[in-house]
Amino acid sequence: MRRNSVRPAIALLLVAPLLAACLERSQSPMPDTLTQDDDTYCRANSTVAPGSSEYISCRKDRDRQRSQAEARADRRQRDLGEYMLNHPDRM
Template identity: 55%
Template sequence: MRVKSVRLPFVVLLAALPLAGCFSRTEPPPYSGADLTQDDDMYCRAGGKVAVGSPDYVYCRKDRDAQRNLAVTRANRKQRDLADWMLNHPD
């Protein structure tokens, strides 16, 4: 009888650990690191036509950041909508 009482909390713990990763949706995607910063820099320089620090360069970087934030927000909203739909349609 003692084995069954210990087994249930252990199984619940093992099931909860992988699901804990689903609750970290507020973090930016793992690909937003130094590589994206360099990519944004290369994109906004436009092949050497725009100098770093110029108004066009600053506007380009702000626009790229806004696009990335919008994509993250959209992905979070889709994840939340999917979770809501799954809660409302259990079958």
């Protein structure tokens, strides 16, 4: 009897890291690096000083583009999951 109660505990220990990774899906990777990339991009393409209206507009556009790309990726992942649930015979 004792041996049967150990198996669920071991399974839970193996699955917990996978579930934790799923929870972190919505977080953007390395925000400092993205901020530096945006800064470099806006300075190089516009040759404007930080704080000017053109620079602020460029940074807002980059933020909007990034959030749209993340939304598209999330939507594609959700659509793939739904497709796999609805068509189990094709996988």
